[in-house]
Amino acid sequence: MSESPDLWRCPQCGRTFANRNQSHTCRASFAAFMPRLHWLDGHVVLAERLESPRFTKVEVYLRR
Numbered sequence: 001m002s003e004s005p006d007l008w009r010c011p012q013c014g015r016t017f018a019n020r021n022q023s024h025t026c027r028a029s030f031a032a033f034m035p036r037l038h039w040l041d042g043h044v045v046l047a048e049r050l051e052s053p054r055f056t057k058v059e060v061y062l063r064r
Helices: none
Strands: 030-035 040-045
Protein backbone atom coordinates (compact mmCIF):
# COMPACT_ATOMS: atom_id res chain seq x y z
CA MET A 1 0.00 0.00 0.00
CA SER A 2 1.55 3.32 -1.05
CA GLU A 3 1.15 6.56 0.86
CA SER A 4 -0.93 9.29 -0.75
CA PRO A 5 0.98 12.44 -1.73
CA ASP A 6 0.75 15.57 0.41
CA LEU A 7 -2.04 17.80 -0.84
CA TRP A 8 -0.70 21.10 0.41
CA ARG A 9 2.61 22.47 1.70
CA CYS A 10 2.78 25.87 3.41
CA PRO A 11 5.07 28.11 1.32
CA GLN A 12 6.35 29.89 4.46
CA CYS A 13 7.13 27.08 6.93
CA GLY A 14 7.13 24.04 4.63
CA ARG A 15 4.73 22.06 6.83
CA THR A 16 2.55 19.61 4.92
CA PHE A 17 -1.17 19.00 5.44
CA ALA A 18 -3.68 16.36 4.40
CA ASN A 19 -6.30 18.99 3.56
CA ARG A 20 -5.63 21.49 0.78
CA ASN A 21 -5.21 25.09 2.06
CA GLN A 22 -5.69 24.04 5.69
CA SER A 23 -5.34 27.03 7.99
CA HIS A 24 -2.51 27.05 10.55
CA THR A 25 0.03 29.32 12.21
CA CYS A 26 3.67 28.96 11.15
CA ARG A 27 4.92 30.07 14.57
CA ALA A 28 4.09 27.58 17.26
CA SER A 29 3.66 28.46 20.95
CA PHE A 30 2.94 26.22 23.89
CA ALA A 31 2.76 26.57 27.67
CA ALA A 32 2.40 24.16 30.60
CA PHE A 33 2.39 25.03 34.30
CA MET A 34 2.40 23.22 37.63
CA PRO A 35 1.28 25.00 40.82
CA ARG A 36 3.72 24.61 43.71
CA LEU A 37 3.23 25.54 47.36
CA HIS A 38 4.88 28.99 47.06
CA TRP A 39 5.36 29.48 43.31
CA LEU A 40 4.19 28.51 39.85
CA ASP A 41 6.56 26.25 37.89
CA GLY A 42 6.27 25.63 34.19
CA HIS A 43 7.69 25.96 30.72
CA VAL A 44 6.87 27.81 27.53
CA VAL A 45 7.81 27.09 23.94
CA LEU A 46 8.00 30.22 21.81
CA ALA A 47 8.78 30.82 18.15
CA GLU A 48 11.45 33.40 19.03
CA ARG A 49 13.99 33.64 21.84
CA LEU A 50 12.82 35.79 24.74
CA GLU A 51 15.21 36.84 27.51
CA SER A 52 13.61 37.60 30.88
CA PRO A 53 14.68 37.46 34.54
CA ARG A 54 11.55 35.39 35.13
CA PHE A 55 13.08 32.46 33.21
CA THR A 56 15.50 30.17 35.04
CA LYS A 57 16.73 28.58 31.80
CA VAL A 58 16.49 29.37 28.08
CA GLU A 59 17.14 26.68 25.47
CA VAL A 60 17.24 27.09 21.71
CA TYR A 61 16.14 24.32 19.35
CA LEU A 62 16.78 24.52 15.65
CA ARG A 63 13.96 24.30 13.15
CA ARG A 64 13.62 21.06 11.28
